[in-house]
Amino acid sequence: MRIAHVLNHTERLNGHVHAAVDLACAQAALGHEVSVVSRGGSFDALLKANGVETIQIDQRRRPLVALTAAVELTKLMRRFDIAHAHMMTSALLCYPACKIAGVPLVTTVHNAFERSSIAMAVGTRVIAVSAAVARLMKERGVPASRLRVVLNGTIGSRRHADLSEPPIALGSPSILSVGGLHPRKGIPDLLKAFEIVNATIHGARLHIVGEGPYGAQYRSIAAAMPCASSITFHGPQEDPRPWFKGADVFVFPSHAEPAGLVLSEACEAGCAIVASNVDGIPEMLDDGRAGILVPPKNPALLAKALIELLTTPNALAEGKKHALANRYRMSLDRVVRETLDVYNECLPAYVPGAVKV
Known part of the structure; x- marks a missing residue:
């Protein structure tokens, strides 16, 4: 599967980034073609070392920058089977790009306590990192048919390879x-x-x-x-x-x-x-x-x-x-497995109960 993870940056700043980096590295280890699209950051070396392509597109909330990012994302999305946005700006920029390219967009809601997290509802599927987050997003109007829960987990992360x-x-x-x-x-x-x-x-x-x-x-x-x-x-x-x-x-x-x-x-x-x-x-x-x-x-x-x-x-x-x-x-293995299940739901050839890609 060709997967694009889209987020604002790859700096060691918050759980959004850590979760996306964990997922990208683990998916690449399973043989998927994985790219991370962001303006870059301190995790880029780790991503490259784990076989993840890094593509730099500045997605900051500035009119000209955002417009340029939208154009670049539209050109880029045709390369992928799935786009996965982890931040609100990235989700909003990816939405028209994915529509034009005919690529399903999956979003993950990390901080539902922020009212602006409703922006993540643009996803074909909306992943909530806990059932509590899913309930809150449902109350805000996201249909249950598009919500999926994948509980966070980091054990097995490539960010912390040395256990000794x-x-x-x-x-x-x-x-x-x-x-x-x-x-x-x-x-x-x-x-x-x-x-x-x-x-x-x-x-x-x-x-x-x-x-x-x-x-x-x-x-x-x-x-x-x-x-x-x-x-x-x-x-x-x-x-x-x-x-x-x-x-x-x-x-x-x-x-x-x-x-x-x-x-x-x-x-x-x-x-x-x-x-x-x-x-x-x-x-x-x-x-x-x-x-x-x-x-x-x-x-x-x-x-x-x-x-x-x-x-x-x-x-x-x-x-x-x-x-x-x-x-x-x-375990991160569980997170990866459940996330791939969500991706497969979005693909045209998906058959419920069939062997997953």
């Missing part, structure tokens, strides 16, 4: 957070919760990996807390898995989260998990069997869950075991 890297020494008891430093991720809630935990559990430490526009503000908040010496901001890390391996508990206190990729990385490392019971997080954690779910925006209950996990005999070991068991649901 040793754990980061974080000590014990250690609590880890990995993600962007902005309000949606709930870092202020985590800081408040950790203040309670630190006052209860001697030696508890909080490690925060990631960066974002609110990084300076969150560091300032932490510096003014009584437990400031027990909180460390480590900045962004290219591969978070050694951090998961070195931590006792991974905390994911998001206020909104379609299906965070870091949850599958935490499961792969066998790190016990406490996360917000919101959006796609329960699905990623097998409805709470692979991690403890707490209400979002509630530092007191988050602290209570962490204290119980860290002080109840065998609770931490059980939490790690259940997270590790969930890794089979989080």
